[in-house]
Amino acid sequence: MSTILYEKKDGIGYITLNRPEELNAMNDEMLAELDRLLPQVEMDLDVKVVIFRGAGKDFCAGQDLTGVKTYEVLSEPGEHMTIKKRMEAERRRNRRWEYIFNLAKPTIAQVHGHCLGTGCYLSMVCDITIAAEDAQFGDPLLRMGLLPHMPLWLYLVGMKKTRELLLTGCYIDGIEAEKIGLINKAVPRDELEAEVENMAKGMALMHCDALAPAKDAINSVMEARGLGACWRFTNDMQLVMQQRTMLPEEYDFFAEREKKGLKVAIERRDAPFKKFCEER
Amino acid sequence: MKYQNVLLKLDGRIATITLNRPEKLNAINDGMMRDLIKALEKVRKDYESLVVVIKGAGTSFCAGQDLSGEGTDEVMPPNPREKTYLFDMYAQGLKNQNLWQYIFEYPKITVAQVHGYCLGMGLDLAMHCRAVICTEDAVFGDPSVRMGIASANPLWTFRIGLKKTKEMLLTGKYIDGVEAEKIGLVMKAVPADQMEEVMAVETDGFARSSGIGGWDQQGVFWSSWMSIMQLSGMAAARQMTANVNVMSSIQRPHRTLIDRGGYDFYQVREEKGLKAAIEGRDAPFRKHFPEPKPKARK
Numbered sequence: 001m002s003t004i005l006y007e008k009k010d011g012i013g014y015i016t017l018n019r020p021e022e023l024n025a026m027n028d029e030m031l032a033e034l035d036r037l038l039p040q041v042e043m044d045l046d047v048k049v050v051i052f053r054g055a056g057k058d059f060c061a062g063q064d065l066t067g068v069k070t071y072e073v074l075s076e077p078g079e080h081m082t083i084k085k086r087m088e089a090e091r092r093r094n095r096r097w098e099y100i101f102n103l104a105k106p107t108i109a110q111v112h113g114h115c116l117g118t119g120c121y122l123s124m125v126c127d128i129t130i131a132a133e134d135a136q137f138g139d140p141l142l143r144m145g146l147l148p149h150m151p152l153w154l155y156l157v158g159m160k161k162t163r164e165l166l167l168t169g170c171y172i173d174g175i176e177a178e179k180i181g182l183i184n185k186a187v188p189r190d191e192l193e194a195e196v197e198n199m200a201k202g203m204a205l206m207h208c209d210a211l212a213p214a215k216d217a218i219n220s221v222m223e224a225r226g227l228g229a230c231w232r233f234t235n236d237m238q239l240v241m242q243q244r245t246m247l248p249e250e251y252d253f254f255a256e257r258e259k260k261g262l263k264v265a266i267e268r269r270d271a272p273f274k275k276f277c278e279e280r
Numbered sequence: 281m282k283y284q285n286v287l288l289k290l291d292g293r294i295a296t297i298t299l300n301r302p303e304k305l306n307a308i309n310d311g312m313m314r315d316l317i318k319a320l321e322k323v324r325k326d327y328e329s330l331v332v333v334i335k336g337a338g339t340s341f342c343a344g345q346d347l348s349g350e351g352t353d354e355v356m357p358p359n360p361r362e363k364t365y366l367f368d369m370y371a372q373g374l375k376n377q378n379l380w381q382y383i384f385e386y387p388k389i390t391v392a393q394v395h396g397y398c399l400g401m402g403l404d405l406a407m408h409c410r411a412v413i414c415t416e417d418a419v420f421g422d423p424s425v426r427m428g429i430a431s432a433n434p435l436w437t438f439r440i441g442l443k444k445t446k447e448m449l450l451t452g453k454y455i456d457g458v459e460a461e462k463i464g465l466v467m468k469a470v471p472a473d474q475m476e477e478v479m480a481v482e483t484d485g486f487a488r489s490s491g492i493g494g495w496d497q498q499g500v501f502w503s504s505w506m507s508i509m510q511l512s513g514m515a516a517a518r519q520m521t522a523n524v525n526v527m528s529s530i531q532r533p534h535r536t537l538i539d540r541g542g543y544d545f546y547q548v549r550e551e552k553g554l555k556a557a558i559e560g561r562d563a564p565f566r567k568h569f570p571e572p573k574p575k576a577r578k
Contacts, residue, residue, distance in 0.1 A: 011541065045540060106450050127446040155442055181441045202451055202568030207542025210428040211450060213528035217430035218445055220520035221437050224513035 003030040005055065006037055011204040012197075013047035020056025026118050027064035028072045035096065042103055048204040048211065050103065051196060052126055053110040054119075059135065062117025065144075066262055067254075073118060075146065075242045076254060083239060090238055094231045097150070101125040102219055104212045106203050110196040111135045112189060116171070121150045127215065128199060129183035131174040132192045137182060138171035143269050144253040147241040151230030155222065157182050169270075170277035285312035287337070288319045293487040295329040302338025308401050309346035310354040316405075317379060320386060330490035330498075331483050332386070334409060335393040336402075339574070341418070344400025347545075348554050355401065357429065357529030359546055369530060373432065373522035380433070381518065383408040385506050387499025389486045393479055394418045395472065396574045399454070404433045410502075412466040413482060414457040415475055417575045420465060421454035426561050427545040428538070432525035434517035438509075440464050452565065456572035472575070 005016040015037065017024040041047055054060050063073035072089055075081070100107065100122070109123035111131035116138050123129045123137075131137075141148045153162040157180045165172070174186030187195045203211065246252060257265035287298040297319045299306035306312075316334075323332050336342050346352045349359060354372065358364045383390070383405070392398075392406035394414035399421050406412045414420075422431055436445040440463045447453070457469035470478045490498045506514075533544055543564075549557035562571070 045537060048541070106446070127443075127450060129443060152442070155437075181443060184443045184447050198568050199447075199451070202453075202565055205541065205543075205564050205568075206425060206452075207428070207536065207538045207540055209531055209536040209538065210425050210528070210542060213430040213524050214425040214449055215446070217432070217521050217524040217528070218437060218442070218449060220524055221434050221513070221517040222442065224434070224516035224520055225437070226513055 002033075003027070004033040004037060006041070008044070008047050010201070011046065011048045012200045013041050013044070013050045015041070015050060015052050016055050017053070017060050018055045020054075020058075022064065023058045023061035023114055024054040024056065024119070025061050025064035026073050027066075028069045031072050031096065038099065038103065042105065045208060048105060048206070048208055049200040050105060050107045051110055051200055052107065052122060053196075054113065056113075058113030058119075059109070059111040059115045059131075060119025060122060061114040062119045065253075065257070065266065067257065075238075081242065083243070086239055086242055090235050094235050097121060097125050098231060101152075102216075104215070105208060106211055106215060108196055108200055110192060111137075111174070111183070112192055117141055121152075123183070124150060124152045124156060130185050130187065130192065130196050130199065131177060131183050132189040133174045133186045134189060135174040135177070135186070136171045137174070137177045138169065139166055140169035140171075140270070142166060143169045143251070143273070145241075145244075145246065145250065147234075147238045149234040149238045151227060151234050154230075155225070155227065168277065168280075169273060170280060283315040283319060285309075286315045286319050288322065290323070290326055290329060292328055293330045293490075294333060294483050295323040295326065295331070296333045296335065297323070298335055298337050299342055300337045302336075302340075304346065305340045305343035305397055306336040306338070306402070307343050307346035307348075308355055308405070309348075309351045311351060312346075313355050313379065317382065320383065324387065327495075329388065330487045330495050331389045331391060333391050333393050333479065333483060334405065336396065338396075339576075340396030340402075341392070341394040341398045341414075342402025342405060343397045344402045347549070347558065349549070357526070364530065366526075366530065369526045370523070373526045374519070376432070377518045377522050380404065380408050384435075385503070387502060388495050389490055389498070391479075391483060391486065393475070394420075394457070394466070395475065400424055404435075407433065407435045407439060407465070411482075411486070413475075413479060414460065414466050414469050415472040415574075416457045416469045417472060417572070418457040418460070418469070419454050419572050419574055420457070420460045421452065422449060423452035423454075423562065425449060426452045426543065426565070428528060428531060428536070428542065430521075430524045430528040432521050434514065434521045438512070438514075451569055452562075453569035454571045 003019050005018045007014050064070045107126040109126040109129040111123050112135050114136050115123055120137055120139055139148045148166045161180050177183045178186040253265055253269055285301055287300050289296040323329050345355050390409040392409040392412045394406055395418050397419050398406055403420055403422055424431055431449050444463050460466045461469040545557055548560050
């Protein structure tokens with residue numbers, strides 16, 4: 001494995017996203033490795049708690065936007081846009097989030113640096129999120145004409161804050177994220193690892209047969225509150241969104257990337273919002 | 281009517297039900313649950329009272345379900361070493377959910393006045409009241425996961441959100457009143473010496489708002505809120521948490537992974553008694569999740 005590192009120690013499984021030069025952005029390869037790894041981790045009786053973390057300076061900057069081997073994470077305009085094909089990909093994506101959400105053991109996201117887009121989604125589907133105070137959370141998908149598609153936003157931070165964050169695409173830091181309920185706790189950067197370790201070791205004092213139903217009881221309430229249906233709704237809206245025609249005056253991220261490269265395209269995507277977000 | 285386990289005081293607009301087994305930290309057994317429901321029924325039919333305060337006698341509000349194993353057939357899942365029948369357990373689980381729903385839907389304003397320990401089923405009781413007012417040093421938590429039991433209370437994620445719920449219920453950690461106010465588990469936390477004063481003001485306020493249209497109209501108003509809760513999945517959530525709770529409590533030690541770093545509460549209780557079993561359950565966690573302690577008072 002290269003894009004994912006895995007080790008286990010003292011009843012805890014450490015899954016490290018490992019593309020540090022790319023800010024651990026998710027591409028097809030990373031997801032494929034995750035898909036292979038997780039069922040093994042779930043069944044491993046020596047692992048009671050799973051920790052997700054990122055190598056290098058960031059947790060995860062979101063989906064890889066290069067357009068190279070990113071079919072699973074990015075719906076590009078063009079060839080693969082038939083509804084059936086995209087539906088398959090979207091269903092796979094949701095199955096993955098739901099699977100991590102319902103993994104039969106507790107999961108903890110240890111977040112530092114950037115935690116954006118699908119990286120933020122990963123931290124949301126984990127049971128516990130502990131972050132550095134200066135970590136950056138956000139979901140700027142809408143700025144590229146893509147639909148933010150994680151129903152847990154609503155359940156975690158409520159309708160008002162969900163709209164504020166998703167419709168502006170602005171980022172918030174760990175302290176703010178704790179305040180609005182997106183994460184459990186924000187701690188100074190140098191205490192992050194110890195804090196997560198402590199939580200994981202505390203949970204690992206219990207046996208798997210205590211932890212699994214306790215988690216399931218909570219998740220079953222979320223199911224009763226409609227989460228199951230929400231996965232499907234956001235899924236279908238995502239498909240609809242992908243089929244829309246861009247307006248002439250709209251910022252075309254993909255055309256810009258084609259012409260000027262990825263870095264410029266991302267900069268130009270965020271530039272108009274910069275002042276507004278800072279003044280918020 | 282005489283109650284063995286609670287005290288009922290009807291005093292004009294404010295009724296007070298005091299859980300009264302102070303030597304057991306007001307732990308809930310079958311008798312207390314029955315008395316509590318009976319007392320609530322009595323207050324419901326008393327047209328003078330508009331607000332019900334539920335509080336605890338002695339040093340604590342309520343330390344949770346009675347874990348002694350005696351007189352707890354109705355409130356506790358059976359001892360996993362005894363012969364149990366699935367159907368009985370499901371029937372009991374649903375019956376208990378109906379009792380909690382009764383308290384949740386209660387037509388008059390219920391206020392839990394919490395001091396000292398408020399754990400497990402005691403916290404379930406407080407959470408099913410419309411408002412919780414606590415002392416700053418009160419201690420909240422649900423350690424049932426440490427005994428291998430999944431919480432049967434579906435209100436958690438509605439009250440404090442998904443992330444905090446998981447932190448509380450997957451670790452069994454205890455928090456104090458100040459923290460409880462911060463995360464939305466209680467309405468307000470006040471210094472212990474101001475409790476009576478605050479309660480007088482708050483219950484008077486509640487009684488005045490209940491006076492608008494009388495408790496009858498307030499009851500109807502509350503039912504409309506309850507229908508929103510039902511539409512938000514409350515009914516299904518009750519059924520599902522009851523199911524998972526039963527599922528977790530029918531585990532037999534020899535059929536679980538308890539030997540891989542678990543704690544066999546029932547075994548220790550049998551060998552060393554209840555107190556040692558509770559201490560042994562919580563001790564290893566203190567290093568990871570420091571336990572707040574209520575201040576000792578006369």
